[in-house]
Amino acid sequence: MARGISLNRRTFLISTSGAAAGVAATGLAGTGAHAQDGALPEYAAWKDPDALIVHTDRTLETRREAIGAPPITPARELFVRNNLPTPPLSATDDPDVWEIAFEGVASPATMTLGELKRYGVTSTPAVLQCSGNGRAFFDHEASGTQWSVGAAGNVVWTGVPLARVVEAMGGAAAEARFLTGTGGEDLPPGIDPLTILVERSVPIEALDDALLAYEMNGEPLPIAHGGPVRLVVPGYFGVNNVKYVRRIALTPAESEAKIQRTSYRIRPVGVEGDPSQPSMWTMTVKSWITAPLHEPSSGAVVIQGVAMGGASALSSVEVSTDGGETWQAAELTGPDMGRFAWRPFALVTTLEPGRYTVASRATNADGDEQPRDFDPNERGYGHNGWDAHAVELTVS
Amino acid sequence: MARGISLNRRTFLISTSGAAAGVAATGLAGTGAHAQDGALPEYAAWKDPDALIVHTDRTLETRREAIGAPPITPARELFVRNNLPTPPLSATDDPDVWEIAFEGVASPATMTLGELKRYGVTSTPAVLQCSGNGRAFFDHEASGTQWSVGAAGNVVWTGVPLARVVEAMGGAAAEARFLTGTGGEDLPPGIDPLTILVERSVPIEALDDALLAYEMNGEPLPIAHGGPVRLVVPGYFGVNNVKYVRRIALTPAESEAKIQRTSYRIRPVGVEGDPSQPSMWTMTVKSWITAPLHEPSSGAVVIQGVAMGGASALSSVEVSTDGGETWQAAELTGPDMGRFAWRPFALVTTLEPGRYTVASRATNADGDEQPRDFDPNERGYGHNGWDAHAVELTVS
Numbered sequence: 170m171a172r173g174i175s176l177n178r179r180t181f182l183i184s185t186s187g188a189a190a191g192v193a194a195t196g197l198a199g200t201g202a203h204a205q206d207g208a209l210p211e212y213a214a215w216k217d218p219d220a221l222i223v224h225t226d227r228t229l230e231t232r233r234e235a236i237g238a239p240p241i242t243p244a245r246e247l248f249v250r251n252n253l254p255t256p257p258l259s260a261t262d263d264p265d266v267w268e269i270a271f272e273g274v275a276s277p278a279t280m281t282l283g284e285l286k287r288y289g290v291t292s293t294p295a296v297l298q299c300s301g302n303g304r305a306f307f308d309h310e311a312s313g314t315q316w317s318v319g320a321a322g323n324v325v326w327t328g329v330p331l332a333r334v335v336e337a338m339g340g341a342a343a344e345a346r347f348l349t350g351t352g353g354e355d356l357p358p359g360i361d362p363l364t365i366l367v368e369r370s371v372p373i374e375a376l377d378d379a380l381l382a383y384e385m386n387g388e389p390l391p392i393a394h395g396g397p398v399r400l401v402v403p404g405y406f407g408v409n410n411v412k413y414v415r416r417i418a419l420t421p422a423e424s425e426a427k428i429q430r431t432s433y434r435i436r437p438v439g440v441e442g443d444p445s446q447p448s449m450w451t452m453t454v455k456s457w458i459t460a461p462l463h464e465p466s467s468g469a470v471v472i473q474g475v476a477m478g479g480a481s482a483l484s485s486v487e488v489s490t491d492g493g494e495t496w497q498a499a500e501l502t503g504p505d506m507g508r509f510a511w512r513p514f515a516l517v518t519t520l521e522p523g524r525y526t527v528a529s530r531a532t533n534a535d536g537d538e539q540p541r542d543f544d545p546n547e548r549g550y551g552h553n554g555w556d557a558h559a560v561e562l563t564v565s
Numbered sequence: 566m567a568r569g570i571s572l573n574r575r576t577f578l579i580s581t582s583g584a585a586a587g588v589a590a591t592g593l594a595g596t597g598a599h600a601q602d603g604a605l606p607e608y609a610a611w612k613d614p615d616a617l618i619v620h621t622d623r624t625l626e627t628r629r630e631a632i633g634a635p636p637i638t639p640a641r642e643l644f645v646r647n648n649l650p651t652p653p654l655s656a657t658d659d660p661d662v663w664e665i666a667f668e669g670v671a672s673p674a675t676m677t678l679g680e681l682k683r684y685g686v687t688s689t690p691a692v693l694q695c696s697g698n699g700r701a702f703f704d705h706e707a708s709g710t711q712w713s714v715g716a717a718g719n720v721v722w723t724g725v726p727l728a729r730v731v732e733a734m735g736g737a738a739a740e741a742r743f744l745t746g747t748g749g750e751d752l753p754p755g756i757d758p759l760t761i762l763v764e765r766s767v768p769i770e771a772l773d774d775a776l777l778a779y780e781m782n783g784e785p786l787p788i789a790h791g792g793p794v795r796l797v798v799p800g801y802f803g804v805n806n807v808k809y810v811r812r813i814a815l816t817p818a819e820s821e822a823k824i825q826r827t828s829y830r831i832r833p834v835g836v837e838g839d840p841s842q843p844s845m846w847t848m849t850v851k852s853w854i855t856a857p858l859h860e861p862s863s864g865a866v867v868i869q870g871v872a873m874g875g876a877s878a879l880s881s882v883e884v885s886t887d888g889g890e891t892w893q894a895a896e897l898t899g900p901d902m903g904r905f906a907w908r909p910f911a912l913v914t915t916l917e918p919g920r921y922t923v924a925s926r927a928t929n930a931d932g933d934e935q936p937r938d939f940d941p942n943e944r945g946y947g948h949n950g951w952d953a954h955a956v957e958l959t960v961s
Contacts, residue, residue: 510900
């Protein structure tokens with residue numbers, strides 16, 4: 170994603186989409202047409218190359234035109250954002266032997282996934298979204314991957330309800346205030362581990378909904394998405410869903426790892442990260458248009474997108490075709506799969522030839538409405554402003 | 566599946582599962598270990614060979630041990646049952662040019678899928694189940710594929726709401742009583758078309774929920790499952806969900822095709838099919854155990870399965886470990902995705918070493934409870950008796 174485009178960034182994004190659509194129309198997709206984006210890395214070689222923008226070998230974004238309006242995002246199309254190289258691919262050969270250490274409970278223990286499965290099972294549809302999804306829409310040059318809308322997906326996690334494990338171990342230690350998960354990546358020698366360790370803490374209340382997930386969309390969780398087992402904290406930004414989780418601790422304080430202490434903190438542009446600033450924990454209400462993205466012909470047009478409530482359930486979505494001057498209620502076209510899931514929406518409308526600015530605006534059960542704008546922050550986190558997420562559409 | 570096993574059919578089935586599990590444990594799965602079942606046919610070569618029993622090149626069953634307890638069945642694991650060879654694989658190259666003729670409406674028309682998409686979009690999670698699922702559990706030798714539990718799956722269909730198309734064409738003709746769909750297979754010459762044509766009629770009320778589906782689980786519908794576009798009638802047995810649909814007609818009478826007139830009729834053993842007999846239309850309440858299927862060790866055991874309400878929503882599931890002497894309420898472990906979807910369930914219990922007969926029994930919102938037994942019928946359709954679906958378990 171090019172940098173430094175501010176005023177016309179929205180239009181620029183659509184031009185990119187149009188080019189990709191053109192490639193598909195000529196039948197060249199899948200034959201290296203996206204080679205300028207780089208090839209899929211080995212651990213994600215099973216994914217759909219036409220659905221993904223390869224920013225780097227650790228950051229793969231779902232193309233806006235590939236998102237469509239699915240109740241569930243296919244694994245082959247789901248984004249990837251890794252902080253470190255993955256463990257060896259062989260780590261998922263026998264998921265049941267993977268060990269997790271539990272601390273900060275009355276009776277600490279280390280258990281294999283096979284043993285943990287005896288505590289029960291639950292399945293939770295939930296949005297997985299990178300903290301930086303929408304970074305490309307900020308006008309300042311926030312460093313990091315320039316995600317537009319595709320660092321998000323809606324998947325069904327299946328795993329062990331973490332609260333039951335904690336209960337079986339005698340419950341949380343009295344002083345516990347946070348649920349802290351530690352990733353199982355191999356750390357390179359010679360570097361202070363705290364500077365690179367993937368260890369995140371969330372408020373202990375998140376334990377109620379947390380899973381030790383070993384399946385996604387009904388299939389074993391691949392390394393690319395944190396298999397053999399991932400800490401899933403529904404409603405929380407992606408970084409809190411610790412991959413290849415090796416340790417779960419109920420702690421009195423947040424982790425001292427950099428990724429928790431100073432990274433993933435919302436602060437004004439130019440300010441250093443600091444533990445007093447808000448951490449990227451619960452997600453917010455958000456929606457975006459996924460179709461059409463290139464010139465539809467005039468007449469009936471089905472405007473589609475996806476919408477999520479964030480920390481509370483989605484309640485409604487409106488669509489505007491005039492850049493937010495007027496709004497119409499959209500229809501939620503997919504099932505209600507619970508408060509952590511997104512829902513596809515659609516508005517069937519009639520458009521004459523011309524140019525339109527198509528925007529969507531979601532509201533959640535708490536009454537939070539997607540704002541028009543979103544204040545810049547140093548690292549470009551959490552953008553949910555509807556204006557920047559709008560698309561320019563030419564109807565022929 | 567061997568025939569003529571009656572008294573010990575249930576035990577026999579479990580032995581088969583055990584053998585398959587043994588193969589997996591030795592790492593031989595996927596290297597031809599299932600070759601005795603035949604290879605996947607070309608149109609389904611993308612499926613998971615380890616998850617499927619290849620009965621014939623037109624009948625692929627999901628193994629009971631592969632079902633697991635997913636809210637959504639992955640496409641790679643979903644069963645296939647085709648009545649005729651598929652259209653050429655190229656039929657899905659450009660789904661939007663596929664044409665469907667509409668008859669029995671005020672203004673009959675033929676439209677491409679691309680044109681039809683302008684009427685709107687909807688996504689419906691629904692169980693897809695073959696009429697003969699459970700045929701292997703009948704004691705008489707019902708002819709046809711000996712499906713046990715794996716001719717069923719729960720998927721999310723996305724498509725055009727058919728009722729909107731009919732409305733746009735001026736509504737149903739006054740005399741219309743049935744929704745009739747015709748498949749787009751090429752019929753071999755020299756045979757009376759009515760004897761092989763895939764054309765099914767359902768009561769016109771089914772129109773309210775019907776879709777012209779072009780996606781399954783968020784991906785384009787493959788030929789193996791009826792792509793480029795399939796008539797999906799949620800709540801109705803698989804045969805009514807006409808693949809590669811070429812014609813939709815709202816008709817005063819049921820189709821004269823054999824598949825409607827005399828096939829897929831419930832009648833006593835030895836009796837010929839006849840239009841006066843009940844057709845395989847709406848599904849019934851049903852559940853089955855999916856795990857564990859081979860020797861768990863004693864202590865906490867998580868018994869899992871899937872359950873569906875049939876024509877009305879699932880309400881509850883009970884599990885028995887003593888062959889139906891006593892029952893305990895199971896927990897529904899996945900999201901409620903609407904009345905047409907199945908839900909995974911689980912019971913966490915403690916089992917001492919010994920032998921157990923593990924059964925599940927579902928109840929739907931209409932108060933219909935899965936029966937213990939199910940009367941035999943000539944073609945072995947619709948078995949939902951809980952006793953035959955039970956599994957024998959040895960706890961070590």
